[in-house]
Amino acid sequence: DAGVTQSPTHLIKTRGQQVTLRCSPKSGHDTVSWYQQALGQGPQFIFQYYEEEERQRGNFPDRFSGHQFPNYSSELNVNALLLGDSALYLCASSFSRLGSGEQYFGPGTRLTVT
């Protein structure tokens, strides 16, 4: 049973560029949440996708956008990259019918903006 997978593992971009990160949820899960973890901090919720729509959003600017595909996989897009966007981006999946809120995390994508 494959867990949550993310790609790429590492990424280096320049300020002002755009980046797309990808996530495949755990088998049987239909909801994907994205988190940003800056160095030395806890993960911060960016947004969540369910039924191909953004359902919840944290305190992140519109430069952060996403998408969910019919197979439940998801993309996180960040436009006009800033140095402060350098972080570990974590994807978590869950099953909407399970009321426990348990989320399974992927290994993350480490983004460095220079």
Add this chain to the structure above:
Amino acid sequence: AQKVTQAQTEISVVEKEDVTLDCVYETRDTTYYLFWYKQPPSGELVFLIRRNSFDEQNEISGRYSWNFQKSTSSFNFTITASQVVDSAVYFCALSGPGANSKLTFGKGITLSVRP
């Protein structure tokens, strides 16, 4: 608004010592869930435990135990007879009642276990 406070930032112990990681939370929800995650250097968050707000029974799993006290809004985590492999960053997190409620994390505690 939800908030999780992990006042300890770094803890260093010698192998076989017991160590307790503190977590204090704030929420207005009457139903909520509390979690502990472990993050080794590889970066992946590893789920350790989930507790719902109606279950204050303490839990023990091997060398790990958790103490949930609603009266003090605390959910502390104790590792007994620590081992070098326990070295990691530990996060306490809180979610609301919904099935897809977002997780609110504390800043994490870096635990170093020395041989």
